[in-house]
Amino acid sequence: MSKQIGIEVSIACAEAAGLCDVDVVAAYPITPQTHIVEHLSEMVADGHLDAEFVPVESEHSAMSACIGSSAAGARTFTSTCSQGYALMSELCYIAASLRLPIVMAVANRALSAPINIWNDHADLMYARDTGWIQIIAENGQEVVDLTIQAFRMGEDPNVSFPVQVNLDGFTLSHMIEPLTIPDKADVDKYLPPYRPKLRLDPANPVTFGAVGMPDIYTEARKAQDEAFKNSLPYIEKAWDEFGKQFGRYYKPVETYKTEGAETIIISMGSISQTAMTAVDMMRAEGKKVGLTRIRLFRPFPAEALFAAIKGAKNVIVLDRVTSFAGGHVSGPVALEVKSILYDRKHHPKLRNFLVGLGGRDVTDQNFMEMVDQVAASKDDGVPVAYEFINVRE
Amino acid sequence: MAEFTKLIHKYLRHDKKFPHVWCPGCGNGIFLGALIRAIDRTGFEKDQIVIVSGIGCSGRISVYVDFNTLHTTHGRALTFATGIKLANPKLQVIVIMGDGDATAIGGNHFIHAARRNLNITAIVVNNSIYGMTGGQYSPTTPYGATATTALYGNIEHAFSIAELAAMAGASMVARGTVYHANLLDELIEKAIVKRGFAVVEVISHCHTQYGRRNRMGGAVDMLRWQKESAVKIDKAQTMTAEELTGKFTIGVLEDRDLPVYTHEYNKIRDAAKAMLAKAG
Numbered sequence: 098m099s100k101q102i103g104i105e106v107s108i109a110c111a112e113a114a115g116l117c118d119v120d121v122v123a124a125y126p127i128t129p130q131t132h133i134v135e136h137l138s139e140m141v142a143d144g145h146l147d148a149e150f151v152p153v154e155s156e157h158s159a160m161s162a163c164i165g166s167s168a169a170g171a172r173t174f175t176s177t178c179s180q181g182y183a184l185m186s187e188l189c190y191i192a193a194s195l196r197l198p199i200v201m202a203v204a205n206r207a208l209s210a211p212i213n214i215w216n217d218h219a220d221l222m223y224a225r226d227t228g229w230i231q232i233i234a235e236n237g238q239e240v241v242d243l244t245i246q247a248f249r250m251g252e253d254p255n256v257s258f259p260v261q262v263n264l265d266g267f268t269l270s271h272m273i274e275p276l277t278i279p280d281k282a283d284v285d286k287y288l289p290p291y292r293p294k295l296r297l298d299p300a301n302p303v304t305f306g307a308v309g310m311p312d313i314y315t316e317a318r319k320a321q322d323e324a325f326k327n328s329l330p331y332i333e334k335a336w337d338e339f340g341k342q343f344g345r346y347y348k349p350v351e352t353y354k355t356e357g358a359e360t361i362i363i364s365m366g367s368i369s370q371t372a373m374t375a376v377d378m379m380r381a382e383g384k385k386v387g388l389t390r391i392r393l394f395r396p397f398p399a400e401a402l403f404a405a406i407k408g409a410k411n412v413i414v415l416d417r418v419t420s421f422a423g424g425h426v427s428g429p430v431a432l433e434v435k436s437i438l439y440d441r442k443h444h445p446k447l448r449n450f451l452v453g454l455g456g457r458d459v460t461d462q463n464f465m466e467m468v469d470q471v472a473a474s475k476d477d478g479v480p481v482a483y484e485f486i487n488v489r490e
Numbered sequence: 491m492a493e494f495t496k497l498i499h500k501y502l503r504h505d506k507k508f509p510h511v512w513c514p515g516c517g518n519g520i521f522l523g524a525l526i527r528a529i530d531r532t533g534f535e536k537d538q539i540v541i542v543s544g545i546g547c548s549g550r551i552s553v554y555v556d557f558n559t560l561h562t563t564h565g566r567a568l569t570f571a572t573g574i575k576l577a578n579p580k581l582q583v584i585v586i587m588g589d590g591d592a593t594a595i596g597g598n599h600f601i602h603a604a605r606r607n608l609n610i611t612a613i614v615v616n617n618s619i620y621g622m623t624g625g626q627y628s629p630t631t632p633y634g635a636t637a638t639t640a641l642y643g644n645i646e647h648a649f650s651i652a653e654l655a656a657m658a659g660a661s662m663v664a665r666g667t668v669y670h671a672n673l674l675d676e677l678i679e680k681a682i683v684k685r686g687f688a689v690v691e692v693i694s695h696c697h698t699q700y701g702r703r704n705r706m707g708g709a710v711d712m713l714r715w716q717k718e719s720a721v722k723i724d725k726a727q728t729m730t731a732e733e734l735t736g737k738f739t740i741g742v743l744e745d746r747d748l749p750v751y752t753h754e755y756n757k758i759r760d761a762a763k764a765m766l767a768k769a770g
Contacts, residue, residue: 125595126623126639127564135624135638142641152626152639154594155565180545180563184595212545212561 106237107132113244120171123162127181129266156181160188167197170296179206182220193228198251199259206266207455215456216266218417231395237274256328265367349398358387361409375464449483501526515709517668517694528678546588548615565596589616590628604658617696625699652691656744661686663744667693669716
């Protein structure tokens with residue numbers, strides 16, 4: 098029987114990894130990821146989890162150790178964020194190209210400088226081109242569920258990619274919420290033991306990570322690209338089967354009150370929950386506003402997103418990162434949305450707002466301001482790539 | 491105005507950046523006092539000094555002192571400092587790191603900076619734990635001690651930072667404690683004026699994350715532990731290994747004149763120029 102308990106989301110994330118019988122955890126402390134790793138260390142030390150826990154000397158070493166353990170055939174978990182992610186990023190590309198289904202929880206946090214330990218999506222976007230599957234939680238329950246699903250998705254032989262579970266630092270990681278922790282037997286039913294097609298095995302030696310000369314590199318990259326593209330239905334399958342078994346359903350793109358909406362807001366992560374409250378308030382005032390939440394950022398669910406927003410006259414895209422492209426192109430999420438719309442020759446009025454940077458709150462009032470601003474704006478032919486909101490001049 | 495208040499007004503951003511983030515009883519405050527007293531004794535102008543710090547509790551010092559300062563990323567303080575020193579060798583570069591900062595995530599830089607022997611002062615405040623992130627064990631957590639990542643005792647063995655620096659080739663190596671505050675002033679002053687890579691390991695305490703968890707008491711008890719465990723280097727030479735068990739030495743552990751990197755750099759540049767001129 099699953100049980101509902103009041104629990105800190107970080108602790109619940111560690112419990113979820115524990116329910117998946119993870120074999121190796123290699124990590125380095127960084128705020129606000131620490132409780133996830135500390136709790137795993139406690140579970141291993143207390144004998145509740147039969148795993149190897151290695152607190153290494155840096156994040157670079159953490160991901161290196163994870164690659165080694167995953168290549169040896171062990172189910173592998175780590176967690177980091179921000180500067181820690183930046184330091185390990187060299188290895189993250191390699192983990193994806195070696196097709197190693199490592200699962201990593203990222204307690205999303207801003208990047209320096211200035212030094213800032215609070216929440217935004219700088220690390221999530223830093224990781225977007227590495228070839229990892231990126232899934233994003235909105236609340237504590239989703240952190241638990243996505244962590245379990247991540248192993249199932251990544252280890253599916255049709256997928257075989259590492260998975261990044263994104264949870265907003267502090268906003269989610271340090272909250273205590275009433276959460277349903279699934280029963281071990283149910284998780285075992287959902288998640289079969291990890292049986293990699295290839296692993297470092299003295300009886301059948303293989304080489305991982307060899308040199309790819311110009312005569313083969315392009316083919317290797319294309320093969321990886323094809324595999325990543327083809328992973329989408331299996332990610333959806335992992336979600337469908339989770340829904341059938343646990344009664345909580347997940348999709349690459351999720352909508353809230355988008356039926357008949359003139360304006361649709363596109364958001365990711367925990368601010369979506371505030372956005373839903375704001376949508377309710379605006380709907381109560383008779384404004385036709387809806388919300389579309391991106392749950393899967395990589396591989397990007399283009400068809401599902403287009404289907405979710407094509408009926409809207411106005412589209413508001415939120416980005417929680419400054420990408421410094423020079424001011425004349427939009428933030429990373431808006432770029433994806435624009436590219437989908439352009440390819441389909443569909444042109445709603447689209448505005449991109451940069452919000453919630455380095456822990457700045459995004460309130461229901463901010464959502465209302467954005468909606469009003471877009472409704473009142475006239476298309477005078479001058480392109481506006483993006484705007485900051487809730488910022489002092 | 492008391493002498494030390496004058497120093498506070500001269501060297502700290504006392505009216506802007508305080509109160510500080512440290513726990514009451516933290517050794518960082520004593521170390522900060524020793525640092526500004528030592529700098530004052532050297533007679534350097536404020537603008538000649540650059541303070542570079544890493545990440546961790548001691549890293550906050552670069553915010554509190556009123557010099558040119560650079561607050562860097564975790565483990566990289568010495569590499570930033572290397573760049574500063576190469577760009578302007580006239581600056582007095584003082585690097586402040588924690589034990590995890592200098593010997594875990596930045597361990598590679600620490601040994602190579604010592605080997606390279608730039609004229610940099612490197613101070614490692616060693617509190618035996620990752621304090622700021624919540625008490626995970628670090629490379630200086632003693633064998634058997636408990637931490638949030640070593641609930642039943644640490645199974646790894648600790649680095650001796652000062653000895654590591656000496657073996658890696660530093661020109662000067664000293665160890666002090668925040669209990670022996672007067673000695674600490676002297677060691678830091680000596681390290682700043684030393685030509686070459688000079689390391690001061692400052693034994694401090696984290697009663698919040700380390701002391702409490704290891705039944706070592708509060709800040710006062712941990713200062714007492716430093717008093718009782720530290721042995722002056724001269725005295726240590728007269729003691730047996732058995733007598734020194736559980737103790738650590740303080741004072742100047744190494745002081746030697748080695749070729750300084752910037753000096754060697756100029757020498758090789760001049761030699762190359764001469765060769766090219768001769769070749770015509």
